[in-house]
Amino acid sequence: MTFYLLLRRAHPILALIAGALSLALSISLIIKHVEVVREVKEVAVPLVATLPAMEKHLTVLKEQVELSELNRATEVGSIGERLNVYVLPRETDLQRLISTIELLELTLKKQNQLSQASDIVIGEPRPYGSEPTVSSRPLTVSFAANEEGMQQILLFTQLAGLLTVGDALADDEIALLYASLEEENPVGIVSLEQFLSLDLLRYARDSHAAEDQLQRSLPSPAFGSALKSVTKSSLLLSAQRVLLGDFGRQIEEKRLWPVQFLLPQWFSVEAGGAPGWYKVSLQLSVLERVGE
Structure with a gap:
């Protein structure tokens, strides 16, 4: 009887201990969840913040469309010819575009910045907003990457469709260079x-x-300072980051440059299967020229 009473009295104590352990475990899981959410936000928010820079593409796009109309009979290899054939073609060379993206994925895998990627799915052309001279195809792809890999892919989309150094500069950056010369x-x-x-x-x-x-031709201190400021704070720095290494060498050797105009439409980021890795889904608009 004594043993039975002790056991009955022990039940509330055991229940209390079990409850405390359960609460501690729940708190631990909640803290872990908060840490994962915070980690994802620390990566996703800076990436989202770069998307307004894509508006630069829209301005350049209109200029490119106008140029394409003015350069129908240009010589092979000129800016106008490359614009018409590669950047804003009337019909997307699907194999060329897919090869370019797969080359980027392969490069990032070799650098341990991307572990896997889904098939690249490209849809049919559809109107692009209210722009009558441009249509777009949706392109979707998913991949697992670390923060550096995600940034490389986003920077690549920012560079897609740009042909020259001037294309990679904002109007105020170009104005700064001209002002320092004047x-x-x-x-x-x-x-x-x-x-x-x-x-x-x-x-x-x-x-x-x-x-x-350029600086040998223009040795003034004012211009040198302006040039340094522009090259270190513009898409020119992004271009070096993406194109300087193995990817840039191969894209040149395989004649995959320039890249067709791409505009990010949306992307989602979730915590991946390992610390510092993420599952990313991305949809881009592949831009094409409409009409002759």
């Missing part, structure tokens, strides 16, 4: 325009040579 060396505008028309891939592959040549 103060000391207005004759140097020709050298600056040659720099701005330089192929973006060529610049990214050897930016020091391009900048050194």
